[in-house]
Amino acid sequence: MFDSTIFLSSTLNGITMGAVYALIALGLTLVYGVLHIINFAHGACLMIALYGVYALWVLLGVDPYAALPIMIGLMFVLGYLLQRFVINRAGHTKDERVLLLTLGLSIVLENLALIFFHSDTRVVETSYSLQTIQLGQVMLSAPKFFAFWGALGVSAMMLGIMKWTNLGRAIRAVAKERTGAKLMGIDVEHVYAMSFGIGLACLGAAACFLLPAYYVNPSVGNGFIFVSFTIVVLGGMGSFVGALLGGLLIGVIESLGGLYLGESLGQVGIFIVFVSFLIFRPQGMFGSKA
Amino acid sequence: MRDIKLIALFAILIATLPFLTNSGVILNFVVMALYASLLAQSWNILGGYSGQFSFGNAVFFGTGAYIQAIAQMQFSMNAWNALLLALCASACVGLFVGSVSFRYGLKGSYFALVTLAMAEIFRILSLSVNFTGGGVGLMLPLNSSFAGMQFVQKSGYVWLILSLVCAALLITSFTKHSKLGAYMQAVRDNEDAAKALGINPFSVKLVAISLCSVVMGAGGAIYVQLFQYIDPSIAYGPQSSVEALVAAIVGGVGTLWGPIIGATALLLMSELTRNLFGQIPGINMVIYGFVLVFIVLFAPAGLTGLGVSVRTLFSRPNNTNSTKDVDDADDLKGRDAENGEKGTDRANLKKSTNSPKFSDTQVTPFTSPTIGGK
Numbered sequence: 090m091f092d093s094t095i096f097l098s099s100t101l102n103g104i105t106m107g108a109v110y111a112l113i114a115l116g117l118t119l120v121y122g123v124l125h126i127i128n129f130a131h132g133a134c135l136m137i138a139l140y141g142v143y144a145l146w147v148l149l150g151v152d153p154y155a156a157l158p159i160m161i162g163l164m165f166v167l168g169y170l171l172q173r174f175v176i177n178r179a180g181h182t183k184d185e186r187v188l189l190l191t192l193g194l195s196i197v198l199e200n201l202a203l204i205f206f207h208s209d210t211r212v213v214e215t216s217y218s219l220q221t222i223q224l225g226q227v228m229l230s231a232p233k234f235f236a237f238w239g240a241l242g243v244s245a246m247m248l249g250i251m252k253w254t255n256l257g258r259a260i261r262a263v264a265k266e267r268t269g270a271k272l273m274g275i276d277v278e279h280v281y282a283m284s285f286g287i288g289l290a291c292l293g294a295a296a297c298f299l300l301p302a303y304y305v306n307p308s309v310g311n312g313f314i315f316v317s318f319t320i321v322v323l324g325g326m327g328s329f330v331g332a333l334l335g336g337l338l339i340g341v342i343e344s345l346g347g348l349y350l351g352e353s354l355g356q357v358g359i360f361i362v363f364v365s366f367l368i369f370r371p372q373g374m375f376g377s378k379a
Numbered sequence: 380m381r382d383i384k385l386i387a388l389f390a391i392l393i394a395t396l397p398f399l400t401n402s403g404v405i406l407n408f409v410v411m412a413l414y415a416s417l418l419a420q421s422w423n424i425l426g427g428y429s430g431q432f433s434f435g436n437a438v439f440f441g442t443g444a445y446i447q448a449i450a451q452m453q454f455s456m457n458a459w460n461a462l463l464l465a466l467c468a469s470a471c472v473g474l475f476v477g478s479v480s481f482r483y484g485l486k487g488s489y490f491a492l493v494t495l496a497m498a499e500i501f502r503i504l505s506l507s508v509n510f511t512g513g514g515v516g517l518m519l520p521l522n523s524s525f526a527g528m529q530f531v532q533k534s535g536y537v538w539l540i541l542s543l544v545c546a547a548l549l550i551t552s553f554t555k556h557s558k559l560g561a562y563m564q565a566v567r568d569n570e571d572a573a574k575a576l577g578i579n580p581f582s583v584k585l586v587a588i589s590l591c592s593v594v595m596g597a598g599g600a601i602y603v604q605l606f607q608y609i610d611p612s613i614a615y616g617p618q619s620s621v622e623a624l625v626a627a628i629v630g631g632v633g634t635l636w637g638p639i640i641g642a643t644a645l646l647l648m649s650e651l652t653r654n655l656f657g658q659i660p661g662i663n664m665v666i667y668g669f670v671l672v673f674i675v676l677f678a679p680a681g682l683t684g685l686g687v688s689v690r691t692l693f694s695r696p697n698n699t700n701s702t703k704d705v706d707d708a709d710d711l712k713g714r715d716a717e718n719g720e721k722g723t724d725r726a727n728l729k730k731s732t733n734s735p736k737f738s739d740t741q742v743t744p745f746t747s748p749t750i751g752g753k
Contacts, residue, residue, distance in 0.1 A: 175676075179675060186675060188432070188488050189432075189624075193669070195668075315495075353503055354507045357500060361500070363492075363496050367485060367489055367493055368479065371485075
């Protein structure tokens with residue numbers, strides 16, 4: 090019954106997927122940590138990014154990995170504008186209100202995609218889509234291998250930006266003490282929009298790594314909303330390290346759950362982790378306050 | 380008392396409709412509007428009067444629907460007894476979800492996310508167990524009789540759903556005027572203050588969620604009786620949760636008639652878009668989403684609040700600005716500056732909604748009972 094090779098390869102698969110989850114969750118946790126809002130449209134934005142990569146591939150023949158800088162730029166601009174001109178108007182006082190607003194946005198985005206791309210599931214078939222890489226006894230598909238390192242690389246880059254640049258310092262200042270940051274001459278509205286932009290840029294990068302090994306359809310984002318919420322709650326709202334580790338952990342839980350409980354029932358694991366963490370330890374593994 | 384008279388008037392008006400017209404289009408519209416009103420009213424009891432925003436009302440809807448179908452198909456129960464059982468089952472699920480999330484003090488967005496996750500857990504479970512028929516779903520056999528709660532004439536459905544909607548209206552009216560309702564609204568407006576006055580927020584919220592789940596479960600049971608089919612994604616998918624929530628918010632949360640008005644307006648709108656744009660998939664929902672965004676941003680008191688909002692605008696020209704904290708003042712200033720540049724009618728309109736006398740509705744849109752209540 091228990092086969093160590095299958096277990097190992099499943100775990101490895103989970104970790105690679107988990108790295109992409111972590112990148113997606115980083116975007117969500119950044120937005121939460123700085124703006125104190127829960128972006129329910131995160132999954133829908135990922136879907137838009139996936140369609141962006143797909144469109145670049147079909148229309149211009151751009152390889153998904155080469156599309157990385159384009160997608161990061163596009164999603165950043167989208168996020169900046171979205172925050173500055175739409176979400177900002179709901180204010181930051183009542184969080185349910187922003188949740189409703191972003192729910193409305195995700196309904197709009199999802200159904201716009203349905204109108205323009207129809208409900209067909211689409212894939213990108215590159216020359217390396219079906220290649221595998223041998224790691225010891227375990228075979229791993231090449232796109233997943235690249236996705237793992239790519240996602241880790243982009244995450245590291247983002248953490249670097251947060252730590253060592255002036256923008257990162259400004260973002261951290263606003264996250265900690267909004268009024269104080271304002272008194273120091275930081276343009277808070279700009280920083281909010283920049284954070285939202287960076288949050289979506291993470292999705293742009295994740296989409297480039299995801300698509301060669303995954304698919305896209307208008308409702309693909311739904312699957313990721315909960316996974317990324319779970320990771321953010323697990324790691325502690327607003328914690329970057331938590332999001333990274335939580336992402337890897339959830340990837341493994343999902344993969345092993347699918348292996349031992351079956352494809353559909355296996356997903357229950359994620360939701361149970363989500364609900365029990367929210368109830369028993371809402372501050373997450375690394376958060377300090379609820 | 381005035382509410383009860385109005386409800387009676389409403390019941391008589393709608394109930395006589397099948398005698399006045401035979402048009403299938405009109406009766407079908409009335410049936411669907413009443414059905415949507417039922418879902419919206421359920422959300423309103425919990426979200427509007429107790430301030431707990433649920434994103435996963437589908438968990439009650441689906442339970443009601445499944446029990447209604449399973450009781451009839453596998454235990455060959457009478458449809459009316461099945462309905463009773465379905466209501467009890469949804470109430471139990473409501474108590475479970477409520478006791479789990481309220482005991483640990485989940486509030487605001489966290490409560491919303493937990494209810495959503497609960498609906499997903501139920502959806503996955505109903506896909507994986509046998510007695511729900513799995514992904515294939517359950518098909519209720521045709522049995523057009525009173526005992527089977529299926530009617531050849533649409534008028535039967537009109538009266539059936541109308542009676543449920545009226546029951547929901549009476550529950551809401553009770554919620555509005557009773558002592559318990561006052562507790563609920565106190566918890567909604569300021570939980571800590573309510574606690575300090577000796578109210579137990581946990582039990583108050585628990586009553587609210589069980590009322591909400593009973594009404595939502597009735598909606599699910601009605602769905603099965605109307606369409607004779609249920610599967611996991613209809614039952615526990617986000618569709619019914621979103622329908623209930625959007626209709627209530629568009630109509631005006633925390634008001635008796637808001638959900639009915641919102642549900643009817645949205646249904647009318649979706650019929651119109653269907654006529655205008657034909658069968659483009661999704662166009663309907665795009666407009667749905669836009670309406671939600673628009674209402675949240677510009678008319679947080681909903682449709683029923685619009686008239687009152689305009690009236691207050693003229694009757695109370697001056698008000699103080701003292702209760703606001705620094706953050707809100709900043710927000711308002713920033714937005715006013717933006718609007719000032721444009722100078723269009725729309726900007727003026729928005730400017731007026733942003734002005735101090737409206738700040739209460741702007742900042743805490745869903746918690747100000749004075750807007751739609753009086």
